[in-house]
Amino acid sequence: MILFISMNIPIVYSSGNIQQKFEEANKMYEQSNYDSAISLYESIIMQGVINSSLFYNLGDAYYHKNEIGKARLWYERAKKISPRDGDIENNLKFVRSFVQEPEEGFLSKAFGFVLINELTVFGSLFYFLFIVGLTINLFYKNDALKLVNSITGTIFILCFLWFLTRIYAESKYVSGIIITNIEARNGPGEDYSVGFTLPEGKKVRILSEKSGWYAVETLQVKPEKILIRGWIPKLSAKKI
Incomplete structure (x- = not known):
């Protein structure tokens, strides 16, 4: 399996030190010095x-x-910024295969295809066009213009509803990635019995947290598709 690596895409910031660190990290990566590359990449993120x-x-x-x-954690975080990037999606498909996780459905992909700030721009644009069209239509009655107003108004409403849904979903549902193989328990503590095991790289929905534990939910594929819930130590997962 060939991984698609964007090692030479420049990052332009006001600080030359950051750009220099990024280029140095890329060199470390190309030399297979992954520990040094990781240290440099993470130091940039810390800034x-x-x-x-x-x-x-x-x-x-x-x-x-x-x-x-x-690896999956950072691919997922990259996807949140660039949801239409093909290289990111290809690598995510590959790492998902390690945990035998099904691909995202069409609705899930479509839901995250556009960023919230892009929805804001699109919605504002079509709202402006709708208002302009209505204003013109007050003085010049025209069937074609009425049709255009209906289309722009409909698109604005769809963008607005999509925007509200995204805001609600991102505030209510928090996803995380399991970073080490862990046993999920039936309560927030080691005294509770083990319910199931979550493999490294598995994506979960974080429902709540208590006393250093996350209540999580995930889709079990085999022997049948069902949602399963359990508790895991917070250190075993990272929020996307």
Whole structure:
């Protein structure tokens, strides 16, 4: 399986030190010095840099260290910034195969295909066009213009509803990645019995947290597709 690596995509920031670190990290990666590359990539992130290429490269470095959980975590974080990037999606498909996780359905893919700020821009644009069309139609009655107004108004409403749904979903549902194989228990503590095992790299929905434990939910594929719930230590998973 060939991984698609965007090692030469430049990151332009006001600080030359960050750009220099990024280039040095890429060199370490190309020399298979993955520990040094990871250290440099993470030091850039600690400075507050949010960039899909940076996250993607960090995921690649973790993949080559066979740390599938952390690799998937950073691929998922990269996807949140660049949801239509083909390289990110290809690598995510590959790491999902390690945990025998089914591909996202059409609705799930479509839901995250557009960023919230893009929805804001699209919605504002079509709202503006709708208002302009209505204003013109007050003075010039025209059937074609009425049709255009109906289309722009409908698109605006769809963008607005999509925007509200995304805001609600992102505030209510928090996803995480299992970064080490872990036994999920039937309560928040080691005293509770083991319910099932979650493999490194598995994606879960974090429902709540209590006393250093996450209540999580995930889809079990075999022997049948069902949602299963359990409790895991917070250190065993990272929020996307």
